[in-house]
Amino acid sequence: xxxxxxxxxxxxxxWLRLLEVRSDVDETLDDLFxxxxxxxxxxxxxxxxxxxSIFDRVFLGIDDVxxxxxxxxxxxxxxxxGEPGGGKSSLLNVIVAHAALSLxxxxxxxxxxxxxxxxxxxxxxxxxxxxxxxxxxxxxRLQIVMDNRYRYLRWRLRRKIRPNDKxxxxxxxxxxxxxxxxxxxxxxxxxxxxxxxxxxxxxxxxVGIIVVAATQRPSSDIIPxxxxxxxxxxxxxxxxxxxxxxxxxxxxxxxRGWSATSxxxxxxxxxxxxxxxxxxxxxxxxxxxxxxxxxxxxxAAGRRAEARELRITIPDxxxxxxxxxxxxxx
Ligand SMILES: Nc1ncnc2c1ncn2[C@@H]1O[C@H](COP(=O)(O)OP(=O)(O)OP(=O)(O)O)[C@@H](O)[C@H]1O
Numbered sequence: 334x335x336x337x338x339x340x341x342x343x344x345x346x347x348w349l350r351l352l353e354v355r356s357d358v359d360e361t362l363d364d365l366f367x368x369x370x371x372x373x374x375x376x377x378x379x380x381x382x383x384x385x386s387i388f389d390r391v392f393l394g395i396d397d398v399x400x401x402x403x404x405x406x407x408x409x410x411x412x413x414x415g416e417p418g419g420g421k422s423s424l425l426n427v428i429v430a431h432a433a434l435s436l437x438x439x440x441x442x443x444x445x446x447x448x449x450x451x452x453x454x455x456x457x458x459x460x461x462x463x464x465x466x467x468x469x470x471x472x473x474r475l476q477i478v479m480d481n482r483y484r485y486l487r488w489r490l491r492r493k494i495r496p497n498d499k500x501x502x503x504x505x506x507x508x509x510x511x512x513x514x515x516x517x518x519x520x521x522x523x524x525x526x527x528x529x530x531x532x533x534x535x536x537x538x539x540v541g542i543i544v545v546a547a548t549q550r551p552s553s554d555i556i557p558x559x560x561x562x563x564x565x566x567x568x569x570x571x572x573x574x575x576x577x578x579x580x581x582x583x584x585x586x587x588x589r590g591w592s593a594t595s596x597x598x599x600x601x602x603x604x605x606x607x608x609x610x611x612x613x614x615x616x617x618x619x620x621x622x623x624x625x626x627x628x629x630x631x632x633a634a635g636r637r638a639e640a641r642e643l644r645i646t647i648p649d650x651x652x653x654x655x656x657x658x659x660x661x662x663x
Contacts (some may be wrong), residue, residue, distance in 0.1 A: 334517065337410045338452055370659035387438035387504065387543070388496045391431045393424065394602070394618040402616045404566065406431075406491065407502060408545040410534050411559060413592060413604075414581035415570025420602035421547040422449040424568060424618045425506055426626055428545055429453050432464030432504040433633035437496070437502045443468060445512035456476035458503075465518030465526065472529035475505065475542065479533065482540035493539040494592045505533065510548040510557045526558075534563045551641050553575040558584070569593035569613075570604045 390403040405426065415423045426449075432438045433456040440457040444450040447462045454460040461468045482500060487491065494502065507513070507530070514527045534544045544564075548555055551572060561567070561580065571583035572578040572594055582591065582605060591613040596603050602620060605613040621629070 381416050385435045387435040387502045394616050397615045408538045409565045411566040412564035413547035413568045417549045419570030426621050427619045430629050437501050439545045443506045443507040444511050449508040452630045463524045469525050479537050494541040505544045507546040513551040551580045565609045568604045568606045571596040
């Protein structure tokens with residue numbers, strides 16, 4: 334699975350080519366991942382095996398020639414924007430599913446609506462709903478975790494986290510950034526939230542803190558350029574104006590023919606993704622329906638509980654040498 338980062342001129346109706354759907358589903362997982370109904374064409378989520386890792390490439394969907402699109406998420410952040418109903422949460426869910434099945438990754442979920450990511454609550458260390466104080470307190474704890482991890486790396490003369498490290502990567506998924514940065518709470522709380530997110534996005538990568546944030550309000554007050562540019566990956570779902578599209582992708586892409594306004598309203602799940610290649614890639618995200626999400630979440634939560642039990646019951650011979658550096662518990 335590779336991301337096609339090659340330069341491609343947008344054709345008149347490239348999304349039509351998404352009709353060629355390719356499945357990357359492992360046969361043994363047919364009962365976990367199945368094709369689902371909604372907007373006509375769906376792409377099943379792909380899973381390589383049961384022992385996934387957050388250090389693996391994350392399968393996101395297919396591109397306009399039907400080739401699978403996957404990206405490494407570790408050491409990166411992803412910004413997702415677009416009008417309501419475009420499919421932002423579906424992309425977020427595909428990513429959270431991969432992270433939930435990766436026992437080497439911890440989850441912190443922020444969801445003002447509570448139902449977009451709610452099914453993953455049992456897999457998460459923290460689930461934050463419509464509560465700005467809980468949201469800020471969680472981000473403050475993550476900031477402490479981040480600082481402790483840097484102190485540890487400095488102590489070990491290292492620059493970044495690696496697979497099977499002393500501490501696990503943490504995926505922070507935020508569904509509707511604007512809800513916390515512009516809607517609930519007072520001005521100070523909203524500013525605190527924005528400042529903390531900015532810091533985690535700016536400094537968290539090397540210590541395995543991955544921020545994936547979605548917003549249906551791609552405007553410069555919600556996503557100032559200085560914040561947008563911290564996100565290495567950006568996905569623009571259908572937007573109503575070229576400037577909204579540019580706010581997500583970066584200034585100038587609309588003039589060069591890459592505007593998310595050209596995605597038809599009916600083509601849900603389709604987006605322009607800027608990832609490794611650095612140029613927009615037209616793609617359709619994989620789709621996980623509610624039942625499938627629920628079953629994956631139950632399965633992942635069970636595996637996580639087993640792993641926790643193993644960690645608790647098997648005495649660690651190196652336990653004394655360890656420094657209790659970070660804990661992110663609910
Ligand atoms: N990848 C996809 N394949 C097929 N249909 C999809 C896909 N993604 C989304 N849809 C359809 O679009 C609907 C809305 O998707 P979703 O909730 O992800 O949008 P959203 O952008 O997050 O909306 P909001 O901003 O209101 O939360 C889904 O219920 C589904 O019917």
